[in-house]
Amino acid sequence: MSNQNLHRREAVNETTSTFPFRELIMLTAVALAVGAVFLFMGPAYSTRMMVEASCYAILALGLTIQWGYGGQFNAGVMGFVALGGFSAMTFTVPVNQAFWDSDLPGQLGMALLWIIIAIAVVIGASRLHRIGIPKRLRTVITVVLGIVLYMVAITHFREVADQIESQAGFIGGFGLPVWVGWVIGGALAGGVGYFIGHICLGLRSDYLAIATLGIAEIIKAFLKNADWLTRGTATVSPLPWPVPGPAELGFTLARAAYLSVTALMIVAFFILLQRAHNSPWGRMIRAIRDNEVSSAAMGKNINRRRLEIFVLGCILIGIGGAALGSFNSIFDPQGFLPLNHTFLVLVMVILGGPGNNFGTILGAVAVYIIWVMSEPLALWLMEIMANVGHNNFGWELPSNLESRALQARVLVIGLLITIVLRVAPKGLLPEKVKHHG
């Protein structure tokens, strides 16, 4: 413990200089990198990259709240991104008349009602001991009733789902404005986060990581296979944009307009988070993270604050995921990969500095550029090596260099995580710890 305190003291001394040298250096470096991409890859490509980077920055802000402020490790970012994307799809895609004109909505409603009744009955059965039934008997009754009712409800539901798939394809959208889909995406992710947090936040941090990893896989499995709701692997496109699309403005201009929307969101979130960070609430959160026992002794409700932090982060991740989904203009449940959506965001946060909002945003842009650019760089390197080998040693050239070069991204991200943990465990822009007295 004393060692750790010493460490913190040093970090404080480092960051007390009034002029923000580190921030300036990093800002310049990122700006130079962005400029270089614009120069070499053209404006259409670069604006697309910047929009994606900005969506990832929102995701990273969400994770930095959870990991940097709260010390909770969420390894299921992908799941919340998928929820956001799903909501952006469902609420903004035009209404599917084939579904609403038939008698399917009524049937679906009945099936859902069945499920709700079954859940209520099982919950009721689990309370039977209150009217004097022995606990052992109660457990048996609950389990048997649960299995039977589950079977009945799920069978009923499967029939309706099959009918929807065969007659109407899928439920379709609600044709609402794009921002509604985004807001609901955040709410949905927050709701699921609340549910998970309720179960898992009392556990040790490793277990939370495993649990969230599992939740993300479950959400993906559901979205992939619930064809009646999401069209599954058939994918839905195009998703509407909040700004005029490329058809009206051309690629570069439309993407620039989209970028301005996401940038505005980032600014808004940044200001809100900074204020929260400097408020008494933010102080309490940091106190809990740094010393849980003494904060509990001061009367802080630790589990409640943790839940708040977790849900808040999930909401941001949901909104970021929705923005990312709308921008891609296609909803493909299989496109949600732990690699892209969980680990990439994780690297952005730990490289930028967990708990430092400005650092996280810069880290997001920097890591996204590294992620995107490592493929052409690897291809270039591999081609050079292959050619040298071919000319000097008579190597046979493998035909799938491109697809292999793509895998270099994975390697680079892994190396980044381990190097940052070794060299700068607090990130390039560490969180500023104010030192009173």
Next chain:
Amino acid sequence: MNEFVFFINNVVIAGSVTGSIYAIGAVGITLVFSIMRFAHFAHADMMTFGAFMVLLLTTMFPGAGAALGIPTAIIMLPLAIILTALLAVTIDRIFYRPLRAHGVKPIVMVIGSLGVTLILQGLIRLFAGTGGQSLYVDDRKEIFRIAVPIEGVRMPVVITEPQLYLFALTILAVIGLHLFLSRSRLGKAMRAMSDNPDLARASGINTNMIVAVTWILAGGLAAIAGTLLAMDVTFKPDLSFHILLPIFAAAIVGGVGQPFGAIAGGFVVGFAETLAVFNWNVLLRPFRDSMPTWLELPSNLAFVGTEYKIVVPFFILVAILVWRPTGIFKGKVI
């Protein structure tokens, strides 16, 4: 009786196959968990690495197995075990030991192991490509169809060659592990360190040595599990990443730090998976005529569709974490 054979093929055999693979994987996880005290996410990729080494060696010497009459992959397995154990120790030296020396929290070690996961996955994909490849490079996978000597049974019990090797190797590994942990000095020292690291250090146990032995064991077991999995299906770079969750579930179900709990947990999770996706209607078919007419059973009586297989271990995991965090064998909640 045909239905019963169907049950044997689809639940008993399939469940023991996945169960054995989960069990061997979970032992490695639980050993690392109890000695180093963090959830080692890169374990699944160590499995893939082991299988990849076998694949490499098999393509280099495809004829080695034919001379002895066993698959080449099995002959190459000991070499792959050594290589994977070496890799595990090297990874520890390069990535985990400096972090340990800094005294970081376990969660930082977990993040470090995520980094290692990605590095391994990236390297394997760079060299092996992303497609699937069979570990049976030159010879054929043998499939035994054992006819059941009962009249009226047309369906044979089907078991493949790699599955037989899998059962044999699992039994061998479990016996070996038991002997090592209960008889040898090192094994006893390992258990002591898992129970109380400070006390173990104070009583003169060389902790660096124990850490190295743990990695060798974990790496070797990972190589076995990965190779057997890849032999049963095909080798793919992301193959074992999908069984990461089930093996964590198995380790936690069995109780963290309990190697034999992990084995039991592996089988629990494996059988739970196969039972959950099994269509119970098949077993009820012979009784259909004697059932009351008002009871119309649906054609699909499986608890979840096969597409939701990944959900099952997770539910077990959460249920255990909520109701009995120490697992069935009273492990530690570190």
